[in-house]
Amino acid sequence: MLNQFLLLGAVLFCIGVYGVIARKNTVLVLMSIELILNAVNINLLAFGAARGDVTGAVFALFIIAVAAAEVGVGLAMVLIIYRNRASVDLDEVDSMKG
Amino acid sequence: MIAAMVAQNIFFYAIAATMVGAAVVVVTSSNVVRSALALIVVFGGVAAQFVLLAGEFVAVTQVLVYIGAITVLMLFGIMLTRARIGHDPDMTNEHWWVGALTALLLVGVMGYALIDAFGDDALPADRRVVDVNASNTATVSDAVFNQFLIPFEVISVLLLAALVGAIVIARKDR
Numbered sequence: 001m002l003n004q005f006l007l008l009g010a011v012l013f014c015i016g017v018y019g020v021i022a023r024k025n026t027v028l029v030l031m032s033i034e035l036i037l038n039a040v041n042i043n044l045l046a047f048g049a050a051r052g053d054v055t056g057a058v059f060a061l062f063i064i065a066v067a068a069a070e071v072g073v074g075l076a077m078v079l080i081i082y083r084n085r086a087s088v089d090l091d092e093v094d095s096m097k098g
Numbered sequence: 099m100i101a102a103m104v105a106q107n108i109f110f111y112a113i114a115a116t117m118v119g120a121a122v123v124v125v126t127s128s129n130v131v132r133s134a135l136a137l138i139v140v141f142g143g144v145a146a147q148f149v150l151l152a153g154e155f156v157a158v159t160q161v162l163v164y165i166g167a168i169t170v171l172m173l174f175g176i177m178l179t180r181a182r183i184g185h186d187p188d189m190t191n192e193h194w195w196v197g198a199l200t201a202l203l204l205v206g207v208m209g210y211a212l213i214d215a216f217g218d219d220a221l222p223a224d225r226r227v228v229d230v231n232a233s234n235t236a237t238v239s240d241a242v243f244n245q246f247l248i249p250f251e252v253i254s255v256l257l258l259a260a261l262v263g264a265i266v267i268a269r270k271d272r
Contacts, residue, residue: 010208014201019125021197069260076268
């Protein structure tokens with residue numbers, strides 16, 4: 001069934017959204033974003049399998065590459081925040097607050 | 099044929115339950131390292147689902163890139179930022195219920211929309227694509243290097259830019 005894969009993707013996506021909103025530690029927020037990206041990949045492959053088409057798999061590969069780039073830059077930013085503030089607590093990163 | 103379908107369903111639900119459980123551990127655990135390790139379980143489960151969806155090449159890439167590289171990067175991040183290893187109650191902010199509400203609302207809306215739109219749509223039992231003699235991996239590589247050659251090159255440049263950017267952002271002498 002197509003829907004069981006799509007629903008699994010939806011559940012994983014929502015768990016990731018909860019993590020992004022509820023977590024304080026920056027690294028944990030990055031992990032939640034990875035959950036969201038994986039949920040999207042499941043959906044892409046499910047639709048690809050349903051249509052008998054490889055385009056879904058190709059786009060999943062592209063998303064994996066973009067996720068790798070995102071984690072690299074994201075962790076570099078976390079490191080520089082930690083170096084400047086000695087903390088990775090997101091509530092304390094508020095210097096752009098109006 | 100029916101036995102294969104039943105076996106596929108059993109494996110799907112077993113893996114899906116493991117994944118959802120591990121994902122909940124990722125977002126609720128008060129131990130950062132435990133979150134990272136639960137994330138490995140989720141990534142492995144996603145790779146297994148890719149195999150069920152006949153995406154062998156994507157599954158192998160998932161294992162290599164996510165489990166092999168991204169999790170290690172995450173653990174590096176945890177160690178370098180000296181997050182408290184072990185129990186730390188101060189990991190979830192006080193407005194966590196907003197997140198829970200949003201997530202429940204989203205899962206409700208998306209679940210309703212998906213069931214409404216796709217209902218009992220079946221996946222083809224034989225999930226091999228296009229050319230019966232070629233493997234799915236061969237078809238994927240053909241697609242990447244013909245139809246999607248330009249996006250592929252753009253991704254390469256993006257990875258290079260991200261690499262340089264990460265080094266520039268994280269280096270000390272500025």
